[in-house]
Amino acid sequence: MAFSVRPYLPADEPGWLRCRTLSFLGTQYYDDVKPHRTAFDLPAVSMVAVADDGTIAGLIDVEIDGGAATIDTVAVHPDHSRQGIATALLDAALPQARKAGATTLDAWTREDEAANAWYLGSGFVENFRYLHVYKNGDEPVEGFTTPDGLSGPVIAFLHADIAREAEMRARFARVHVCRQYLRRL
Numbered sequence: 491m492a493f494s495v496r497p498y499l500p501a502d503e504p505g506w507l508r509c510r511t512l513s514f515l516g517t518q519y520y521d522d523v524k525p526h527r528t529a530f531d532l533p534a535v536s537m538v539a540v541a542d543d544g545t546i547a548g549l550i551d552v553e554i555d556g557g558a559a560t561i562d563t564v565a566v567h568p569d570h571s572r573q574g575i576a577t578a579l580l581d582a583a584l585p586q587a588r589k590a591g592a593t594t595l596d597a598w599t600r601e602d603e604a605a606n607a608w609y610l611g612s613g614f615v616e617n618f619r620y621l622h623v624y625k626n627g628d629e630p631v632e633g634f635t636t637p638d639g640l641s642g643p644v645i646a647f648l649h650a651d652i653a654r655e656a657e658m659r660a661r662f663a664r665v666h667v668c669r670q671y672l673r674r675l
């Protein structure tokens with residue numbers, strides 16, 4: 491499939507949301523669904539890959555905080571994976587991030603093979619890891635405290651130190667290792 495990379499336009503929002511949702515559906519971020527596109531307070535580089543039928547096939551958003559840039563989202567429609575779209579989006583975003591003053595680029599991701607292989611193959615190195623822990627509705631509330639008037643949490647999303655991985659996996663069914671990848675620009 492032919493595709494072209496260009497800056498994101500406000501009219502892209504419905505296609506952007508569809509592409510991101512379908513991309514994330516097959517990953518450990520399957521329930522990270524956004525009804526509206528992220529708005530950035532800081533400067534950001536936002537690019538999309540458009541298929542020849544006009545649909546959004548991929549997207550990247552890079553937020554820039556002085557010298558430190560972060561990939562907020564990179565996602566490729568599952569029907570168009572491994573065709574170089576994410577790489578083309580990154581290649582288009584990098585010069586703009588450098589021009590805006592960024593000297594490092596980082597990204598955070600869970601254990602999905604595609605994302606980890608893509609970051610490692612794109613010049614990133616792992617810099618840090620910690621845990622994303624979910625308490626689901628069936629799991630006990632012991633140890634949680636909540637403000638007066640509220641029940642214990644029915645569900646919860648929490649962070650934990652990587653050193654507690656075995657303990658967290660023993661207690662909670664859904665635990666993800668979240669890695670920070672870092673690349674110098």
Ligand SMILES: CC(C)(COP(=O)(O)OP(=O)(O)OC[C@H]1O[C@@H](n2cnc3c(N)ncnc32)[C@H](O)[C@@H]1OP(=O)(O)O)[C@@H](O)C(=O)NCCC(=O)NCCS
Pocket residue numbers: 513514517563564565566567570571572573574575576577578598599600602603604605606607608611
């Ligand atoms: C990660 C992602 C953006 C890669 O997009 P892509 O357009 O398929 O990637 P490219 O075609 O530019 O690069 C392909 C390379 O990435 C890696 N890769 C991509 N998919 C892979 C998979 N399913 N298994 C293993 N490696 C994979 C490989 O290194 C591959 O090179 P190869 O095909 O020569 O082996 C895409 O899989 C995606 O959208 N995933 C879901 C969203 C996500 O996890 N985003 C990042 C974290 S928030």
